[in-house]
Amino acid sequence: MEDPLDCALDLLRRLPPSKMQHNLSKLVQISPDLSEDLLSSVDHQLSSLTCELTGKPFLICDYNRDGESPWSGEFQPKTDGVKPSPALAQLEQAANDAFDTYRELYFGGGLSSVYLWDLDEGFAGAILIQKSTISIDIENTEGTNTGSWDSIHVVQVTPAKKSAVYKITSTVILQLITPPTADAPEIDLGGSLTRQAEMEYPLDNPMSHVHNMGRLVEDMEIKMRSSIQEIYFGKTKDILNDLRSLTDLKTVRNQASLHAQMIGRLQERNKN
Amino acid sequence: MQSAKGEIIQEFLLNSPPGQVSDVYNGSIGLTKDIRGIVDDKEEIAQLVPAFEAHNKVQLIPIKLPDADYETATKADADAPTFDEKLTKLRNAIDEAVAEYVSNYYPSGISSVFVSEDNIVIHIVGNKYNPNNFWAGRLRSSWRLSKSNLKGSIKAQIHYYEDGNVQLNSHKESDTDLPSVVVLE
Structure with a gap:
C-alpha cells in the first residue's frame, strides 16, 4: 500500500470509530496534503447550525461547507458560495420538504437537510439525517444511555430521455453508549457502514427526482438498518462466543470424541 | 527528541484494534514519504518502540519465552521473580486451575x-x-x-471492518471479598 490516501483510509477503518473526528484531524496533521481528499471522502458525525432567517436548525457537512441554509437558501456567514441554478434550487426546496416528512415518519424526531448542486450533466446531492437520544435510566444514577444515528447519502443523478440513473453512496454512523451499572458492564458500540447502489427510475417531469431519490434513500436505509442489526448485534455476539464459550468446551469435546469412537466401532462391525 | 508526527503514530499504535498493530504501523509509515523518511531515522524508530511495548503490555499480547516452548499471556509480569515458597506453591496450584478453566471455556485462550x-x-x-x-x-x-x-477487570473488544468500521468496547470491574477459608498463608 503505497498511496498515502489509501494508507489514511486503511487507518481510519481500524482506529476507534468513537474517536473519528480526532483521528481525522491527526491524519491531516501528519499529512496536510491529504486534507482536501480526506475531508471529502470520509464521513463523520454531522453538526448543525440554526438558520438566521427562519430560526430552523439544519445539518452541515463537507458538501455544504459554505453553510447554505436549506430553509432560506442564504449562506451563513454571508459569502459568495455557489448557489444551485433556479430550477435546481426549486428541486432542493421540494426535496427538503419531502425528506423532512420521511424523517418524521421513520425517525420521529431528529433533523434532516438536503443540498443539491449542478453538474455538467445532471446534478448531485447530499441527503443528511441525524437523530440522537439521551435516555435516563432511573436504575442507573451514574450516567445516561446515549445513542446517535447519522445517515449521509450522496447521490449523482444523470437524466436520460424518460428516465434518470441514480448512483448512491450511503453511510450510516451509529453510536451507542451505555454507562456501567452495578451488574452490567460499560458498553461502547459504534461505527459506520457504507453501501453503494445504482438504480434507473422513470422520470415523468423534473420534480419526479424528489420521489425517485426518496424511494432510493428509503430502500437503502431499510437495508442498512437490517445490516446494522445483523453486524452490530448478531456478528458481535458470534465473535464474542468465539472468544469465550458460554458452555463448557470439555463437554463438547467429549461428545465429539464419543461420536468418533461410535462411528469407528460401527465401521469395524460392518467390516466383520 | 519527540516529534509531533511520531507522537501521533504512537497514539495510533496504542489504539490498534485486535491483531492489527502491524497494519496500523504500516499504514502510518506509508502515509507520507516524509514519514517514511522519519521512520528510516533510527532515532524515530526508537521513539516508536515504547508504544509497541505499551500496546503489547496493556493488550496482554502473548509472547514466546526464549527458553520455553509455550506462549504466556502478557509480557507484563513475565520477568517478575518469585521467591516466597508458600506463594510459589499457591501460584502453581492456581496456574493449573486457571489453565484448565481457560482450556474449557476459551477456544483459543492463554493464561498466566x-x-x-x-x-x-x-x-x-x-x-x-x-x-x-x-x-x-x-x-x-x-x-x-x-x-x-x-x-478484576474484564475487557472485550470486537472489530468488524468489511465496508465499514464497527467496534464494540466493553469493560467490567469486579471486586469480591473472599470467605476466610481461602485466606493465603
Whole structure:
C-alpha cells in the first residue's frame, strides 16, 4: 500500500470509530496534503447550525461547507458560495420538504437537510439525517444511555430521455453508549457502514427526482438498518462466543470424541 | 527528541484494534514519504518502540519465552521473580486451575499466573483474528488476589471492518471479598 490516501483510509477503518473526528484531524496533521481528499471522502458525525432567517436548525457537512441554509437558501456567514441554478434550487426546496416528512415518519424526531448542486450533466446531492437520544435510566444514577444515528447519502443523478440513473453512496454512523451499572458492564458500540447502489427510475417531469431519490434513500436505509442489526448485534455476539464459550468446551469435546469412537466401532462391525 | 508526527503514530499504535498493530504501523509509515523518511531515522524508530511495548503490555499480547516452548499471556509480569515458597506453591496450584478453566471455556485462550509482592496476579486472554473475513476480537481479564479479596477487570473488544468500521468496547470491574477459608498463608 503505497498511496498515502489509501494508507489514511486503511487507518481510519481500524482506529476507534468513537474517536473519528480526532483521528481525522491527526491524519491531516501528519499529512496536510491529504486534507482536501480526506475531508471529502470520509464521513463523520454531522453538526448543525440554526438558520438566521427562519430560526430552523439544519445539518452541515463537507458538501455544504459554505453553510447554505436549506430553509432560506442564504449562506451563513454571508459569502459568495455557489448557489444551485433556479430550477435546481426549486428541486432542493421540494426535496427538503419531502425528506423532512420521511424523517418524521421513520425517525420521529431528529433533523434532516438536503443540498443539491449542478453538474455538467445532471446534478448531485447530499441527503443528511441525524437523530440522537439521551435516555435516563432511573436504575442507573451514574450516567445516561446515549445513542446517535447519522445517515449521509450522496447521490449523482444523470437524466436520460424518460428516465434518470441514480448512483448512491450511503453511510450510516451509529453510536451507542451505555454507562456501567452495578451488574452490567460499560458498553461502547459504534461505527459506520457504507453501501453503494445504482438504480434507473422513470422520470415523468423534473420534480419526479424528489420521489425517485426518496424511494432510493428509503430502500437503502431499510437495508442498512437490517445490516446494522445483523453486524452490530448478531456478528458481535458470534465473535464474542468465539472468544469465550458460554458452555463448557470439555463437554463438547467429549461428545465429539464419543461420536468418533461410535462411528469407528460401527465401521469395524460392518467390516466383520 | 519527540516529534509531533511520531507522537501521533504512537497514539495510533496504542489504539490498534485486535491483531492489527502491524497494519496500523504500516499504514502510518506509508502515509507520507516524509514519514517514511522519519521512520528510516533510527532515532524515530526508537521513539516508536515504547508504544509497541505499551500496546503489547496493556493488550496482554502473548509472547514466546526464549527458553520455553509455550506462549504466556502478557509480557507484563513475565520477568517478575518469585521467591516466597508458600506463594510459589499457591501460584502453581492456581496456574493449573486457571489453565484448565481457560482450556474449557476459551477456544483459543492463554493464561498466566504470577506472584507480585504478596499477591497473586492472573491474566487471561482470548484472541481471534480473521482478516480474510474482516473481523477480529479480544477478550482479556486481569485479576489480583490478595489475602481476602479478588479484584478484576474484564475487557472485550470486537472489530468488524468489511465496508465499514464497527467496534464494540466493553469493560467490567469486579471486586469480591473472599470467605476466610481461602485466606493465603
